[in-house]
Amino acid sequence: MSTKYNYKEIEKKWRAIWEKNPVNPTNTNKPKYYCLDMFPYPSGNGLHVGHWRGYVLSDVVSRYKLLQGYEILHPMGWDAFGLPAENYAIKTGTHPSVSTENSIRNIKRQVNEIAAIYDWDREVNTTDPSYYKWTQWIFIQMFKNGLAYEKEMPLNWCPNCKCVLANEEATNGVCDRCGSQVTKKNLRQWMLRITHYAERLLNDLQKLDWPEKVKKMQSDWIGKSYGAEIDFPVDGTDKAIKVYTTRPDTLYGATFMVLAPEHEMVKEITTPEYKEQMDKYIYDASTKSNVSRMTDKEKTGVFTGAYGINPLNGAKTPIWVSDYVLADYGTGAIMCVPAHDDRDFEFAKKFDLPIIQVISKDGKEDEELTEAYTEPGIMINSGEFNGMKSEEAKAKVPDYMEEKGFGKKTINYKLRDWVFSRQRYWGEPIPLIHCDKCGIVPVPEEDLPVILPNVESYKPTDTGESPLAAIDEWVNTTCPCCGGPAKRETNTMPQWAGSSWYFLRYCDNHNDKELTGKEALKKWAPVDMYVGGIEHAVLHLLYARFYTKFLYDIGVVDFDEPFTRLFNQGMITKDGAKMSKNKGNVVSPDEMVENYGCDSLRMYELFIGPPELDSEWDDNGIDGVYRYLNKVWKFVDEYKDKIIEPTKEIEQAKHKMIYEITTRLEALTLNTVISGFMEFTNKLVAAAKNAGGIDKDSLETLAILLCPFAPHIAEEIWQILGHDESVFRQTWPKYDEEKLKEDTVNVAVQINGKVKANIDVAADADKDTVLSAAKEALGSKLSGTIIKEIYVPGRICNIVVKP
RNA sequence: GCGGACAUGGCGGAAUUGGCAGACGCGCCAGACUUAGAAUCUGGUUCUCACGAGUGGGGGUUCAAGUCCCCCUGUCCGCACCA
Numbered sequence: 073m074s075t076k077y078n079y080k081e082i083e084k085k086w087r088a089i090w091e092k093n094p095v096n097p098t099n100t101n102k103p104k105y106y107c108l109d110m111f112p113y114p115s116g117n118g119l120h121v122g123h124w125r126g127y128v129l130s131d132v133v134s135r136y137k138l139l140q141g142y143e144i145l146h147p148m149g150w151d152a153f154g155l156p157a158e159n160y161a162i163k164t165g166t167h168p169s170v171s172t173e174n175s176i177r178n179i180k181r182q183v184n185e186i187a188a189i190y191d192w193d194r195e196v197n198t199t200d201p202s203y204y205k206w207t208q209w210i211f212i213q214m215f216k217n218g219l220a221y222e223k224e225m226p227l228n229w230c231p232n233c234k235c236v237l238a239n240e241e242a243t244n245g246v247c248d249r250c251g252s253q254v255t256k257k258n259l260r261q262w263m264l265r266i267t268h269y270a271e272r273l274l275n276d277l278q279k280l281d282w283p284e285k286v287k288k289m290q291s292d293w294i295g296k297s298y299g300a301e302i303d304f305p306v307d308g309t310d311k312a313i314k315v316y317t318t319r320p321d322t323l324y325g326a327t328f329m330v331l332a333p334e335h336e337m338v339k340e341i342t343t344p345e346y347k348e349q350m351d352k353y354i355y356d357a358s359t360k361s362n363v364s365r366m367t368d369k370e371k372t373g374v375f376t377g378a379y380g381i382n383p384l385n386g387a388k389t390p391i392w393v394s395d396y397v398l399a400d401y402g403t404g405a406i407m408c409v410p411a412h413d414d415r416d417f418e419f420a421k422k423f424d425l426p427i428i429q430v431i432s433k434d435g436k437e438d439e440e441l442t443e444a445y446t447e448p449g450i451m452i453n454s455g456e457f458n459g460m461k462s463e464e465a466k467a468k469v470p471d472y473m474e475e476k477g478f479g480k481k482t483i484n485y486k487l488r489d490w491v492f493s494r495q496r497y498w499g500e501p502i503p504l505i506h507c508d509k510c511g512i513v514p515v516p517e518e519d520l521p522v523i524l525p526n527v528e529s530y531k532p533t534d535t536g537e538s539p540l541a542a543i544d545e546w547v548n549t550t551c552p553c554c555g556g557p558a559k560r561e562t563n564t565m566p567q568w569a570g571s572s573w574y575f576l577r578y579c580d581n582h583n584d585k586e587l588t589g590k591e592a593l594k595k596w597a598p599v600d601m602y603v604g605g606i607e608h609a610v611l612h613l614l615y616a617r618f619y620t621k622f623l624y625d626i627g628v629v630d631f632d633e634p635f636t637r638l639f640n641q642g643m644i645t646k647d648g649a650k651m652s653k654n655k656g657n658v659v660s661p662d663e664m665v666e667n668y669g670c671d672s673l674r675m676y677e678l679f680i681g682p683p684e685l686d687s688e689w690d691d692n693g694i695d696g697v698y699r700y701l702n703k704v705w706k707f708v709d710e711y712k713d714k715i716i717e718p719t720k721e722i723e724q725a726k727h728k729m730i731y732e733i734t735t736r737l738e739a740l741t742l743n744t745v746i747s748g749f750m751e752f753t754n755k756l757v758a759a760a761k762n763a764g765g766i767d768k769d770s771l772e773t774l775a776i777l778l779c780p781f782a783p784h785i786a787e788e789i790w791q792i793l794g795h796d797e798s799v800f801r802q803t804w805p806k807y808d809e810e811k812l813k814e815d816t817v818n819v820a821v822q823i824n825g826k827v828k829a830n831i832d833v834a835a836d837a838d839k840d841t842v843l844s845a846a847k848e849a850l851g852s853k854l855s856g857t858i859i860k861e862i863y864v865p866g867r868i869c870n871i872v873v874k875p
Numbered sequence: 876g877c878g879g880a881c882a883u884g885g886c887g888g889a890a891u892u893g894g895c896a897g898a899c900g901c902g903c904c905a906g907a908c909u910u911a912g913a914a915u916c917u918g919g920u921u922c923u924c925a926c927g928a929g930u931g932g933g934g935g936u937u938c939a940a941g942u943c944c945c946c947c948u949g950u951c952c953g954c955a956c957c958a
Contacts, residue, residue: 316957
């Protein structure tokens with residue numbers, strides 16, 4: 073009697089069983105495998121099928137590793153601080169902790185629909201005081217180690233979020249979160265000295281099994297360059313201006329200098345004649361938005377009236393001020409060589425400044441340069457360096473400078489320190505106290521966490537102060553140092569704070585003595601496989617690496633990279649666009665689970681395309697995998713009572729399936745794993761049909777192979793085949809190389825590279841045998857003189873003829 | 876502007892890494908079952924009546940190129956005055 077594939081009943085049944093008996097056993101003394109998803113922000117909108125993609129992928133990997141004999145850590149949690157909850161609070165008056173809790177409840181229900189083997193006992197929530205106690209603790213350690221400092225400087229300010237932004241959050245001069253144009257605002261803020269780690273963050277990329285793209289994005293962001301710092305004395309004073317250049321070889325060609333408008337010496341050296349003009353220029357530069365400062369390529373600038381002296385040849389070089397020079401890179405001042413730099417060339421042309429060529433292709437000076445010559449070449453107009461290759465001079469000039477004492481070789485990074493304070497409510501309070509007598513004092517560790525107080529109004533202010541500043545009874549406290557009156561720091565941390573170390577907390581989330589116990593760390597960390605979107609390529613992933621290196625340095629952890637392997641899954645689009653509520657193109661997984669079942673949706677999420685690429689959702693596509701699972705069900709149902717000794721064909725089909733599924737799964741080409749299931753199940757079905765039955769092992773193998781992908785149906789089949797214990801207690805099947813071998817192979821016969829016939833030959837036939845069979849098959853098609861005969865065993869046979 | 880990735884049927888995509896292009900799926904067509912439809916099953920489906928042609932376009936290496944090399948075009952992504 074045959075039964076229908078009733079996914080609803082099957083999935084409900086196994087969900088209940090797994091709840092009581094989790095498939096992932098703990099404390100097994102098996103080797104560990106830590107497979108982690110980037111934890112989600114619990115948004116009120118819930119999940120769409122795009123969110124499922126990464127979660128299914130990591131669950132498949134986790135279950136596969138489980139069957140390979142590992143003990144698995146596969147946790148889930150919530151990155152729950154941040155602006156959306158706060159903005160929602162402002163709009164509706166619901167406290168962020170309430171709306172966050174509601175969102176978590178809904179998302180957790182949806183996440184559970186995936187049927188991943190998450191260990192909910194290890195759940196973390198960044199807004200839980202028992203969690204952010206340790207976020208604050210890490211900050212205090214950074215403060216004590218001189219890595220957290222306060223500084224007033226022009227910062228990226230988002231006028232919409234009313235909040236400062238880190239450099240990483242303001243790429244292209246636009247706020248990462250809301251898309252508003254970022255302006256500059258002079259503010260006193262807490263900074264983290266991530267630049268101290270620049271070299272290690274760059275070098276250690278080598279040891280990571282990460283996508284090359286992400287590694288390149290990080291190394292570009294860190295932006296290491298080799299160059300020199302050179303002192304240009306200011307004419308008529310005892311002062312000098314330090315410039316940074318990557319082209320010391322062009323020093324003889326420096327004909328003017330430019331300072332950033334924010335450079336500290338601008339006011340000092342500007343002569344009275346140019347003062348008024350200069351003040352206006354500096355004011356304009358300070359109010360310009362980042363976007364216009366970047367997109368207005370037209371050079372602007374003002375002469376200071378002062379001159380610098382080229383220390384190499386004593387030439388007088390006029391000192392200008394222009395906003396194309398950045399205040400916070402290098403020394404904020406440059407020497408300008410218009411002959412060999414595009415930007416300097418443009419500036420020199422606009423303001424009619426002299427251009428001296430010091431490098432040329434052939435050692436002869438060009439008649440007139442129409443653009444900057446930026447290639448390497450032969451040194452000219454450069455005194456003792458004339459005739460030298462410019463690449464050589466790049467090393468020789470700095471040596472000379474160091475000898476004479478007016479400059480030295482240096483290294484520069486584009487990476488800036490991390491602006492760490494935010495003027496918003498829904499974040500971790502920075503655990504510091506300001507005391508008039510003692511200065512800035514960290515909150516004693518035994519007083520942590522500093523609980524985020526309730527406020528009446530969450531609204532951010534325009535003053536650059538956090539809403540916390542308005543709560544007098546919270547702000548006013550006593551100094552832990554002298555006991556006198558003192559005030560709390562009212563800024564909060566950025567959302568990245570909690571996510572920079574959460575992967576450590578999963579290892580030991582109930583520990584109230586340490587952020588994570590040593591033993592738990594030793595057992596689980598670091599993360600073996602980290603799965604998430606590419607959008608965190610520099611932000612979260614750079615910050616988490618920085619935190620890990622710091623914790624390594626102070627002895628909290630004994631590894632200095634958090635994520636050994638990284639996988640970025642692609643987006644799922646609908647109508648060519650990212651799914652969003654606004655566009656109305658959201659596909660809900662709830663509906664798909666209802667209509668097709670969890671197993672079908674899991675398989676379709678993988679089948680949709682190469683997992684690392686974006687893929688377009690096709691409403692009909694899921695029918696294909698649904699039909700496949702039905703086919704599997706019918707196959708087992710039909711043959712479970714027709715057990716026979718396996719034929720050779722069955723054996724071969726089984727081993728071929730194990731081989732193909734395993735190698736494709738190892739390569740994480742999961743779309744081809746699913747197509748492989750379809751293809752090789754068909755072969756197995758055909759073999760069973762030919763034999764009039766099948767062996768039990770083949771059916772069991774199919775169930776085991778299928779279980780990481782479609783766990784419910786696999787468990788059900790496993791039970792139908794007569795087992796009491798879960799299919800997840802089995803080990804991953806092995807294939808036998810010998811059984812994969814075919815007796816005969818089909819060989820294409822070509823004449824001059826075109827296929828003319830096909831022949832079946834013994835797999836071990838030698839070249840001569842195959843060639844004579846090939847010629848026989850070709851018959852009269854073969855004419856002319858044979859020049860060459862090629863036989864690639866088991867594949868192709870090509871006969872090259874001349875007519 | 877600089878850097879990177881990619882380009883294969885109507886569609887999503889495969890191709891053992893230089894060896895029979897189009898696996899697998901969607902869609903479509905035909906047939907079976909059905910009063911009929913839905914569902915399901917079976918077969919077909921790159922183009923062309925055919926000879927042949929064919930992996931964005933052009934050239935090259937090779938017995939053999941989607942795959943390697945050079946040039947061009949297009950799409951997407953990253954960075955963006957970093958001296």
